[in-house]
Amino acid sequence: MTNRHKKLGISDDEVLNIYKTMLLARKIDERMWLLNRAGKIPFVISCQGQEAAQVGASYALNRNTDYVAPYYRDLGVVLSFGMTAKEVMLSAFAKAEDPNSGGRQMPGHFGQKKNRILSGSSPVTTQVPHAVGVALAARIEKKDLVSFVTLGEGSSNQGDFHEGLNFAGVHKLPVITMVENNQYAISVPFDKQVASENVSIRAKSYGMVGVTIDGNDPLAIYEAVHEARNRAIEGEGGTLIEAVSYRLTAHSSDDDDRYREKHEVDEAKKSDSLVTFGNYLKEENLLSSNLEIEINNELDSVVNEATDYAENAPYAEPEDALKYVYEE
Numbered sequence: 001m002t003n004r005h006k007k008l009g010i011s012d013d014e015v016l017n018i019y020k021t022m023l024l025a026r027k028i029d030e031r032m033w034l035l036n037r038a039g040k041i042p043f044v045i046s047c048q049g050q051e052a053a054q055v056g057a058s059y060a061l062n063r064n065t066d067y068v069a070p071y072y073r074d075l076g077v078v079l080s081f082g083m084t085a086k087e088v089m090l091s092a093f094a095k096a097e098d099p100n101s102g103g104r105q106m107p108g109h110f111g112q113k114k115n116r117i118l119s120g121s122s123p124v125t126t127q128v129p130h131a132v133g134v135a136l137a138a139r140i141e142k143k144d145l146v147s148f149v150t151l152g153e154g155s156s157n158q159g160d161f162h163e164g165l166n167f168a169g170v171h172k173l174p175v176i177t178m179v180e181n182n183q184y185a186i187s188v189p190f191d192k193q194v195a196s197e198n199v200s201i202r203a204k205s206y207g208m209v210g211v212t213i214d215g216n217d218p219l220a221i222y223e224a225v226h227e228a229r230n231r232a233i234e235g236e237g238g239t240l241i242e243a244v245s246y247r248l249t250a251h252s253s254d255d256d257d258r259y260r261e262k263h264e265v266d267e268a269k270k271s272d273s274l275v276t277f278g279n280y281l282k283e284e285n286l287l288s289s290n291l292e293i294e295i296n297n298e299l300d301s302v303v304n305e306a307t308d309y310a311e312n313a314p315y316a317e318p319e320d321a322l323k324y325v326y327e328e
Contacts, residue, residue: 003284004219008226010059012286018059018218019277019287020295022051025076026274027303028085032092032107036253040311041092045108046249047075050180052273053243054150055080056218057178060225061148069118069131069149072108073180077150082115085302089310096316102323103316125155128164128177135173135238146174146232148225153242154185156199165240169206174232176225177240180215182247187259203240215243216273219280248272 005015025047035041047054054076058068063081070077075088087099094103100111100119111119118130131149138145155161156179168175179199183190196202203210209231213224221243228239246268250257281287 004280005284008219008223010219010222014059015219016281016286018055018222019274019281020299021055021058021080022076022218022274022277023295024085024299024302025051025055025079027299028079028088028306029075031303031307033249033253035092035307041107042094043106043108044092044253045072046247046252047073049246049248049268049272050182050215050243051076052218052277053178053180053213053215053221053245056221057148057150057225057241057243059218060222061229062145065116065143065145066229067116067118067131067134067145067147069127069134069147070110070120071124071127071151071155071180072110072120073152073182074110074150078110078112078115078117081112081117083110083112083117085306086309087112089306090313093310093313094315095310095313096320097313102320104321125151125158125160127151128160129167131177132164132168132173132175135168135175136171138174139171144233146176146229148176148178150178150180152185153179153181153183153190153199154188154193155179156202157185157193165202165206165208165238168238169208172207172235172237174235175238176228176232177238178225179240179242181242181244182215183245184247184251184260186251186255189260198242198244200240200242206238206240208238208240210240210242212242212244215245216271216276218273218277245273246271 029047032044036044054074058077058080090098091100092107096103109120110117120127127149131147135147185193198212200210200212211224213220224241
């Protein structure tokens with residue numbers, strides 16, 4: 001009997017790489033929390049609980065041609081598209097070598113031209129019209145690529161969401177929008193944010209396909225994004241995907257998280273994708289105990305090396321603040 005990932009055209013090696021990328025994102029995130037609490041980095045805004053959607057979606061794209069416009073939690077997306085642990089840590093420590101902003105921006109403001117990661121800004125949802133613009137450019141230049149944009153469900157209530165998706169729908173642009181519904185917009189629960197039964201139902205208003213998927217299942221997300229990409233390349237327009245998961249940490253390192261009960265978080269941890277997907281790989285005899293230990297040791301070394309390098313790297317010179325502002 002063919003297993004799930006083989007049915008989707010994913011090899012054993014690739015499905016293990018999906019798991020490893022998810023785990024690397026988690027380990028970097030956990031390290032950043034420790035560094036923040038030790039007073040070494042100023043801020044953390046976490047990906048924990050959303051790695052499956054981020055990495056599963058990224059592996060369904062063409063990571064050599066497609067463009068991504070990630071939101072601030074999308075550590076799994078940027079790692080999948082080629083950003084390294086060292087580069088992420090340089091950003092966390094705000095060092096001169098930070099590829100995202102040269103140490104100017106807060107963590108989570110991703111941007112890397114060589115890997116086609118669009119630069120993000122602090123106002124939420126601004127990345128949606130940017131991604132739609134990339135899709136329009138691809139259409140004009142007759143390039144065989146798609147634009148992939150992510151956001152939280154709270155951001156789906158901003159004006160840029162409607163404007164971007166409406167334009168994409170009217171022009172049948174090759175853009176995939178994935179709303180990572182982690183149940184909370186900072187402290188506001190889903191039922192106090194959205195009047196409709198879900199977010200994906202809004203797709204009908206934009207003349208595009210809308211689906212709601214288990215965001216803890218990277219293979220289900222892979223399938224949905226793969227199908228969406230095929231439709232986009234065939235000229236059938238965009239797709240709105242809602243990946244439902246749960247935010248396992250506070251909104252950020254500056255949030256005391258008192259608006260939800262501990263038992264709610266503990267219950268959600270039972271569906272943690274790193275546990276459930278790891279169990280799937282074990283059931284398929286792809287993740288033995290020895291291999292699991294080996295992967296953890298390997299990734300621990302990567303995170304340790306990245307942390308040490310970034311902590312000891314130089315800060316930008318004060319006069320560098322004026323670089324890349326105007327003509328450069």
